[in-house]
Amino acid sequence: MSNTVTEVALPGVQKVASGKVREIFDLGEHLLFVASDRISAFDVIMPTGIPNKGKVLTQLSKFWFGHLQDIVPHHLISADFDDLPSELREQAPFLRGRFMIVKKLEMFPVECVVRGYLVGSGWREYQESGSVCGIPLPSGLAQAQKLPEPIFTPAIKATDGHDENIPFSKMIDMIGAEHAEALRKVSIEIYQRAAEHALKKGVVIADTKFEFGLVDGRIVLGDEVLTPDSSRYWPLPEYRTGSNPPSYDKQFVRDYLETLDWDKTPPGPELPEQIVQGTAERYSTCFETITGTSLKGV
Numbered sequence: 001m002s003n004t005v006t007e008v009a010l011p012g013v014q015k016v017a018s019g020k021v022r023e024i025f026d027l028g029e030h031l032l033f034v035a036s037d038r039i040s041a042f043d044v045i046m047p048t049g050i051p052n053k054g055k056v057l058t059q060l061s062k063f064w065f066g067h068l069q070d071i072v073p074h075h076l077i078s079a080d081f082d083d084l085p086s087e088l089r090e091q092a093p094f095l096r097g098r099f100m101i102v103k104k105l106e107m108f109p110v111e112c113v114v115r116g117y118l119v120g121s122g123w124r125e126y127q128e129s130g131s132v133c134g135i136p137l138p139s140g141l142a143q144a145q146k147l148p149e150p151i152f153t154p155a156i157k158a159t160d161g162h163d164e165n166i167p168f169s170k171m172i173d174m175i176g177a178e179h180a181e182a183l184r185k186v187s188i189e190i191y192q193r194a195a196e197h198a199l200k201k202g203v204v205i206a207d208t209k210f211e212f213g214l215v216d217g218r219i220v221l222g223d224e225v226l227t228p229d230s231s232r233y234w235p236l237p238e239y240r241t242g243s244n245p246p247s248y249d250k251q252f253v254r255d256y257l258e259t260l261d262w263d264k265t266p267p268g269p270e271l272p273e274q275i276v277q278g279t280a281e282r283y284s285t286c287f288e289t290i291t292g293t294s295l296k297g298v
């Protein structure tokens, strides 16, 4: 069984990008996205992986791409093992379930963030200014309160790797008003569709980040989509306003790390087996709750 925590290298395939938990490879006509089992907490990658995390996040993206394709086309071509090139099927069996073959897009250099609830950096900014990313909000909102309407708060990837919120006016300067307005509209629409579906299943999707690109001048949804890595997932039964609600997927890890004398800088501490197994169960339960299907057999 390969180690799906360390960076993936694939025979005869060029790696074009590497992120905290994913790698991107060039297959020639298409790209190959590979999701590892790495997990980060407090922006630090843990040395211990979560079994099947990469598979869960890949299969969740596949589900959401299908669920949203009547609103916006997407870049996913296949996540089926049989569609991999034969040398990868033979030499990288660990890819099963944790990869996406995607169309090459002309990417917009903007992260399209939609916030449905007042939490995180948005809550901190609201406390100081009564607004989020320059968007004025009603007074008297509580932490984690559902916003009257979802808000669109674009961001760019700063040189240090962190996300930097930008005003919508800067997004217009970067990509033009027509594309900026189209991305804002479609981002809010697909967030609302997904949040409504998840809520019926007992899950709050508080906010999320989309990425888009162009193919033949048409807007196409890229990246991963509506996963617990790109979104805040909260279990509805534990949702309360007035504090930071527990994360559906990462709370076990966060609570454990808070018991340690760790300064939240790398390297992260090893995770005990019961934290690993409990988190793995949360991810597979999350997948089954959202999709209504089992991960077995993927």
Ligand SMILES: N#Cc1c(N)ncnc1-c1cnn(CCN2CCOCC2)c1
Pocket: 017, 024, 031, 075, 102, 103, 104, 105, 106, 107, 108, 109, 110, 111, 156, 157, 211, 213, 222, 223, 224
């Ligand atoms: N998805 C996808 C995709 C694709 N389907 N085709 C070509 N390239 C990419 C690609 C490669 N890297 N990234 C992340 C770029 N982000 C942009 C916003 O800012 C953060 C970084 C996307």
